[in-house]
Amino acid sequence: xxxxxxxxxxxxxxxxxxxxxxxxxxxxxxxxxxxxxxxxxxxxxxxxxxxxxxxxxxxxxxxxxxxxxxxxxxxxxxxxxxxxxxxxxxxxxxxxxxxxxxxxxxxxxxxxxxxxxxxxxxxxxxxxxxxxxxxxxxxxxxxxxxxxxxxxxxxxxxxxxxxxxxxxxxxxxxxxxxxxxxxxxxxxxxxxxxxxxxxxxxxxxxxxxxxxxxxxxxxxxxxxxxxxxxxxxxxxxxxxxxxxxxxxxxxxxxxxxxxxxxxxxxxxxxxxxxxxxxxxxxxxxxxxxxxxxxxxxxxxxxxxxxxxxxxxxxxxxxxxxxxxxxxxxxxxxxxxxxxxxxxxxxxxxxxxxxxxxxxxxxxxxxxxxxxxxxxxxxxxxxxxxxxxxxxxxxxxxxxxxxxxxxxxxxxxxxxxxxxxxxxxxxxxxxxxxxxxxxxxxxxxxxxxxxxxxxxxxxxxxxxxxxxxxxxxxxxxxxxxxxxxxxxxxxxxxxxxxxxxxxxxxxxxx
Numbered sequence: 460x461x462x463x464x465x466x467x468x469x470x471x472x473x474x475x476x477x478x479x480x481x482x483x484x485x486x487x488x489x490x491x492x493x494x495x496x497x498x499x500x501x502x503x504x505x506x507x508x509x510x511x512x513x514x515x516x517x518x519x520x521x522x523x524x525x526x527x528x529x530x531x532x533x534x535x536x537x538x539x540x541x542x543x544x545x546x547x548x549x550x551x552x553x554x555x556x557x558x559x560x561x562x563x564x565x566x567x568x569x570x571x572x573x574x575x576x577x578x579x580x581x582x583x584x585x586x587x588x589x590x591x592x593x594x595x596x597x598x599x600x601x602x603x604x605x606x607x608x609x610x611x612x613x614x615x616x617x618x619x620x621x622x623x624x625x626x627x628x629x630x631x632x633x634x635x636x637x638x639x640x641x642x643x644x645x646x647x648x649x650x651x652x653x654x655x656x657x658x659x660x661x662x663x664x665x666x667x668x669x670x671x672x673x674x675x676x677x678x679x680x681x682x683x684x685x686x687x688x689x690x691x692x693x694x695x696x697x698x699x700x701x702x703x704x705x706x707x708x709x710x711x712x713x714x715x716x717x718x719x720x721x722x723x724x725x726x727x728x729x730x731x732x733x734x735x736x737x738x739x740x741x742x743x744x745x746x747x748x749x750x751x752x753x754x755x756x757x758x759x760x761x762x763x764x765x766x767x768x769x770x771x772x773x774x775x776x777x778x779x780x781x782x783x784x785x786x787x788x789x790x791x792x793x794x795x796x797x798x799x800x801x802x803x804x805x806x807x808x809x810x811x812x813x814x815x816x817x818x819x820x821x822x823x824x825x826x827x828x829x830x831x832x833x834x835x836x837x838x839x840x841x842x843x844x845x846x847x848x849x850x851x852x853x854x855x856x857x858x859x860x861x862x863x864x865x866x867x868x869x870x871x872x873x874x875x876x877x878x879x880x881x882x883x884x885x886x887x888x889x890x891x892x893x894x895x896x897x898x899x900x901x902x903x904x905x906x907x908x909x910x911x912x913x914x915x916x917x918x919x920x921x922x923x924x925x926x927x928x929x930x931x932x933x934x935x936x937x938x939x940x941x942x943x944x945x946x947x948x949x950x951x952x953x954x955x956x957x958x959x960x961x962x963x964x965x966x967x968x
Contacts, residue, residue, distance in 0.1 A: 479517050486513075497560060500547070504540050508532050542949065548942035549717055555936035557694045557708040564709040565689075568670050568696065573682055574658055576665025579603070581657075583630035583638075592616060592647060593624050594655070594663055603649060610641035617648045635660055678705070717943035726912025730924070731944070733908075735951070738920045741827065742891040746884050748831040753838025754876060758868065760839075761846050772843075779836030787900040790829045817906050819917035826918050830897055834887070841883060845876050885959045892952050898923040913937070921948050 486509040493502035515521045515528050551557075559567065579594035589607040596603075604621040608614070635642065642657045649655065658664035670678045670687075678687040678696055687696040687705055694711040695704040721727055760771050778786060793801050794815040802812045813821045853871050862870070898904060904916030904923050914927040925948065929941035 475517075479513060482509075483513060486510075500540075500544060504536070508535060545942045545949075546946050548939055549946050550712055550714060551710050551939050552694045552708075552713050552716075553710050553938045553942070554940075555938075556706060557710050559707055559709050561689065561709040561711075564696075564707050565672075567707055568678060568705060569668065569672060571669040572666040573669050574664045575667040576653065576655075578658065578662050578664040579655060580661060581663045582624065583635060584625040584627055585630070586625075590630070591625055592618065592645070593621075594618060594647060594649075595624070603647075605647070610638055613644045613646075615646045615648055615654075618650070620650055632660060713939070717940045718947075720940060721943060721947065724912055726910065727940075730908055730911045730913070730915035730919075731921075734915060734919050734921055734924050737823070737917075738892060739955075741823070741830075741920065742888045744827050745830050745834060745891045745894075746887050748827065749834035749838045749887065750880065750884060752831060752835040753840075754842045754873070756835065757839045757842035757846060758872060761843060775839060776836050778832055779840070783833055784896060784900055786833060787829065787897060790825075790832075791901055794825055816902060819906055822902055822906060822918050826897065826901065829901060830891065830894065833897070834891075838880075838883075838887075841880065842876055845879055846872070849875050885956060888959070889952055889956060892920070892955075893922040893948070894920060895922045895926065899926070913940070921951075 486505065490502045490506045490509075493499075493505065512528060512532065515524045577596065577598070579596055581595070582593045584591045584593060586607040589609050591607055592605040594603040595601070602621045602624055603618040604625065605616045605618045608616055639657075639660070645657065647655045647663055653665060655663040655665050658666075667681060669682065670680060672678055676689065677699075679685070680687070685701075685703070686699050687703075688699060689695075689709075690697040691711050692713075693704070693708070694713075695706075695708040697704050721731055756775055759765065760768050760775065762768075765771070793799050796802055796812060796814055796816065799815075802815075806812050815821050815825045849872065854867055857867050857871060898918060898920055902916070902918045904914075904919035904927060906917050908915045908917060913924075914931050915924055916927075919927070921944065925941045925944045928936075928944065929938050930936055
């Protein structure tokens with residue numbers, strides 16, 4: 460007799476569809492909220508991922524996709540979405556001076572004001588838990604007094620003419636300073652209807668809007684009479700006469716201009732090409748040296764005749780156990796030209812003190828040395844595991860033929876280790892191509908190159924060069940140009956990885 464298994468209430472179809480409906484409503488609310496805030500890419504991404512996820516988990520025919528979807532969604536959210544955003548920014552003039560939307564930049568300009576009309580000395584007088592604002596006209600000597608009020612948000616306060624100032628002690632400058640932000644939100648309305656706002660720690664003054672907007676969108680400067688029209692080619696309000704630009708600007712699409720700047724502006728082109736070449740050389744040298752050192756040390760610590768192998772293994776793996784940023788900072792002190800232990804030792808032995816941080820060649824040598832130290836333990840661990848897989852019969856047969864250790868290494872060990880190491884070497888190359896932490900902590904890209912449009916150094920990799928353009932630009936943080944270079948880096952790394960894979964496949968197939 461078959462036993463029918465009873466479903467619990469939380470396993471019922473009604474419960475499942477109720478949960479799906481609630482999640483759908485939540486997604487719709489979040490998408491609408493993002494769209495209202497102008498975050499269109501986030502809204503589209505959330506809508507797509509959520510809709511696909513709800514369909515997969517609600518449809519029994521898509522049951523198998525439930526195990527694949529989280530990985531695909533994670534890749535889309537954390538890999539594809541940032542990549543799409545970066546590429547989108549590369550086609551805009553997004554920078555420290557052009558961060559706002561057109562509507563927001565326009566509102567910032569319209570909110571600006573300038574001082575006009577009379578100025579009044581002011582004082583604050585306590586009224587229980589509230590305050591009274593008193594204004595004094597320095598020319599006529601008239602006093603104006605407000606009703607008691609409490610600080611909080613923007614508010615208009617009506618003042619009436621008074622015969623004298625209130626009795627009691629006036630608020631000190633310290634109290635006014637502490638409440639300056641709240642005082643800046645006050646608008647005092649005088650008996651004649653004129654409005655004044657706080658202009659200094661001791662005065663309220665009349666203000667007027669600096670710009671007024673006409674029906675055709677023109678902005679007029681009320682002080683100078685100059686007129687400005689939005690220029691969507693550059694993302695600024697620009698004067699009709701003279702070409703003066705108003706800051707802040709706004710973000711606009713500029714097409715391929717950022718990419719063209721990389722290849723046409725000599726101040727960007729020359730350092731970009733030089734830094735790209737150095738990045739490739741640095742990555743190749745690091746891979747070759749770490750593999751060479753790691754492989755040799757792995758062979759040494761696996762040598763049967765070596766005593767105390769366990770101790771040597773622990774000591775050689777220690778650089779991998781210490782966090783890299785700590786090791787880098789220690790090396791930064793060791794290579795110090797004046798007080799570093801390395802220069803003290805070189806001076807005592809050879810009478811030289813290399814300028815590790817100011818000379819381009821020695822700075823690059825230092826970078827390679829430090830990165831080799833940080834990377835060889837990983838390769839050594841891999842080689843130690845791979846050496847265990849090499850049959851001892853090969854070495855025994857080699858010994859019978861009279862081969863020595865070097866012949867064994869180059870004829871047996873090296874060929875058998877290189878093939879399984881190749882994918883890891885390609886991964887190491889890609890990692891070092893973007894080794895931002897090493898450059899940032901050790902040299903910060905220095906020594907700097909001269910005559911460049913953007914900040915660039917002799918030890919900069921493309922990734923650190925991009926970071927400096929985005930956050931250290933002398934003429935403003937140029938995120939659009941940095942995004943364009945980041946897009947080129949992505950294409951270059953992908954192309955190099957494909958070439959390496961094809962080359963290794965042809966070699967080992």
